[in-house]
Amino acid sequence: MLGCGNVGASLVKLIADRADAIEARTGLRLEVAAVAVRNMSRERGVDLPDGVITRDAHAVAADPTIDIVVEVIGGIEPARELIAIAMANGKPVITANKELLANVGTELFGLADDAGVDLLFEAAVAGGIPLIRALRESLRGEPIRRVMGIVNGTTNFILTKMTEEGADYGVALAEAQALGFAERDPTADVEGFDAAAKAAIIATVAFGVKVVAGDVYHEGISQVTAHDIAVARRLGYVVKLLGIAERMPATGEIAVRVHPAMVPVTHPLASVRESYNAVFVEGDAVGSLMFYGRGAGGMPTASAVLGDVIDAAVNLSKGTHGSLGTFGRALTLPIDETTAEYLLSLEVADRPGVLHSVTGVFARNGVSIRAAEQEGIAPDARLVFITHEAKESAVQATMRELRELDVVRSVGGLLRVIGS
Numbered sequence: 475m476l477g478c479g480n481v482g483a484s485l486v487k488l489i490a491d492r493a494d495a496i497e498a499r500t501g502l503r504l505e506v507a508a509v510a511v512r513n514m515s516r517e518r519g520v521d522l523p524d525g526v527i528t529r530d531a532h533a534v535a536a537d538p539t540i541d542i543v544v545e546v547i548g549g550i551e552p553a554r555e556l557i558a559i560a561m562a563n564g565k566p567v568i569t570a571n572k573e574l575l576a577n578v579g580t581e582l583f584g585l586a587d588d589a590g591v592d593l594l595f596e597a598a599v600a601g602g603i604p605l606i607r608a609l610r611e612s613l614r615g616e617p618i619r620r621v622m623g624i625v626n627g628t629t630n631f632i633l634t635k636m637t638e639e640g641a642d643y644g645v646a647l648a649e650a651q652a653l654g655f656a657e658r659d660p661t662a663d664v665e666g667f668d669a670a671a672k673a674a675i676i677a678t679v680a681f682g683v684k685v686v687a688g689d690v691y692h693e694g695i696s697q698v699t700a701h702d703i704a705v706a707r708r709l710g711y712v713v714k715l716l717g718i719a720e721r722m723p724a725t726g727e728i729a730v731r732v733h734p735a736m737v738p739v740t741h742p743l744a745s746v747r748e749s750y751n752a753v754f755v756e757g758d759a760v761g762s763l764m765f766y767g768r769g770a771g772g773m774p775t776a777s778a779v780l781g782d783v784i785d786a787a788v789n790l791s792k793g794t795h796g797s798l799g800t801f802g803r804a805l806t807l808p809i810d811e812t813t814a815e816y817l818l819s820l821e822v823a824d825r826p827g828v829l830h831s832v833t834g835v836f837a838r839n840g841v842s843i844r845a846a847e848q849e850g851i852a853p854d855a856r857l858v859f860i861t862h863e864a865k866e867s868a869v870q871a872t873m874r875e876l877r878e879l880d881v882v883r884s885v886g887g888l889l890r891v892i893g894s
Contacts, residue, residue: 475509476531476546476556478518479881481570481597482509484776485544486520492780502787510534535559542777542786545569554578561589566786566795568779569782570597576671579678592784599672600625600751602774603767604781609679609755610798616757617630620720622892623753624746625672628656628768629695629715631749633734636703637712638747640845643698644803655749664681665694669717669732676753677719677730677767683804685719685730691809692732697887705819705849706889709738712744716892722807729807735892736817737817740746743893810867815844815891818869821883832857835879839872840864860891 475482489504497503510531510627528534535543535556541561545553545567553574557567566584569575575582575598586593596606600623609621624630628650635646647664650656662668670692677685695715703713714737719730736743742764746752751769756762768774789795794884837845842862849856861869869888876882 475508476534476543476545476553478509478511478520478527479546480525480545480772481775481779482522482546483518484772485546486522486637486781488756488773488780489774489783490635496784498688500784500788502784502791503874504783504787506623507540508534508537515699517804518771531556532559535565536563538563541565541790542783543567544783545571546779547571548573550574550577552659554582557582557593558585559594559810561585561591562587564591566592566594566790568592568594568597568782568786570779572598572671572675573687574650574670576674579686582773583798583801586795587797590795592782592789594786594796595675596782597775599675600753600765601627601767601769601771603753603765603769603778604778605676606679606830607781608763609676610796613755613757613760615681616760618721618757619723620718620753620756621676621753622678622716622720622743623765624714624720624743625676625717625753625769626663626666626669627713627749627751628660629669629745630751631655631714632760633695633698633703634711634747636698636700636705640700640704642700643696664696666692666715666732669715669729673717673719673732675728676800677728677804679798680755681728681804682799683728684801685728685804685806688729689804689806690732693734695734696887698734699887702819702889704734706817707846709736709817709860710739711891712739713737713761714743716743718892721773725807726805727807728804729809729812731809731812733890734887735890737893741893742748764852789894810865811869812866813863814866815863816841816861816869817858817887817889817891819849819856821856821886823881823883824855828855828859831881832876833881835875836872838876839868841868841872843871856886 488662631647635641646778670690674685716735752766841864
């Protein structure tokens with residue numbers, strides 16, 4: 475093992491608890507032979523025999539007496555180098571490293587095929603949910619149209635608190651941090667970086683094309699207000715941070731993005747609460763599927779890692795390995811070219827002609843209004859609009875022009891409507 479933090483320590487416990495059962499079912503016995511860590515004196519809450527813990531990760535990766543390597547150290551380097559060394563020495567590798575796979579995953583898949591070994595990564599996307607295995611095996615022949623879902627438990631916890639308790643964003647974030655759902659620096663989660671990395675991996679596996687983190691448009695939830703959520707709820711929607719990967723049927727282009735979205739209360743994703751994850755897969759033949767469960771945490775993630783370890787061990791004993799095949803470069807669709815319905819709200823001056831001025835801006839940019847309502851009266855008036863399906867670039871142009879109107883005091887956040 476390379477690394478022994480929360481996930482690594484949980485994996486050690488699972489292997490100790492399940493070794494007999496695994497041996498009975500596979501004929502193979504798993505043993506933790508070496509654990510490479512940066513700090514050998516740190517307390518990890520697991521019992522390891524003397525001589526198992528080491529600082530020399532390179533020696534572990536190359537050790538001819540070790541059959542399988544598990545990488546749970548995170549980051550791109552030295553993880554990439556160590557994985558490459560292990561595979562070059564004939565060792566299957568299991569990783570939970572979403573950052574690595576979202577940036578250089580296809581390079582590593584090629585190295586694994588060249589070496590004739592497995593590179594498995596179920597735990598990199600949705601913790602204990604068996605999503606990747608379903609996409610790369612069960613649904614490999616399925617013409618997948620879209621994969622979308624909640625792939626970050628921190629943001630789902632925060633949005634749940636804002637929705638059910640009316641909490642402001644800052645209050646909900648502080649509670650998430652106090653409970654250990656959010657890091658002291660929550661930027662990767664709340665600004666969408668974590669979900670974007672996972673969306674890149676999902677798109678790569680689902681569509682067989684090379685998508686990297688830099689291809690993924692992302693927005694976080696830090697600008698979502700309690701008012702936005704209240705308006706959405708009154709209109710029959712729930713706000714969720716979604717990762718979306720879809721293939722455009724006319725052009726074959728791949729659109730991959732992460733942003734807050736209004737999901738109808740009748741959609742299965744709307745009922746996913748707290749820190750849970752859920753991913754919705756839509757295919758031409760299979761229809762709609764949803765995968766739901768714990769998306770993070772030591773034990774759920776370690777369970778996914780252990781499943782990969784068992785697969786790799788069985789394949790190694792048979793002299794075979796799984797392959798994701800070759801990847802073409804994705805023709806990615808910029809966010810400006812995507813379409814959706816949108817909700818936006820405006821604080822406006824209390825004077826005649828305001829509605830005419832505002833709706834004129836929508837019309838000039840080719841954005842059709844599906845519904846409109848006014849909240850409040852006199853100086854506190856607020857206009858709320860939901861559009862028909864429109865192109866992102868047209869809606870952004872509308873917002874820019876609205877900000878220039880003297881009758882508009884402020885333009886609120888933009889929420890896309892997904893799943894209606």
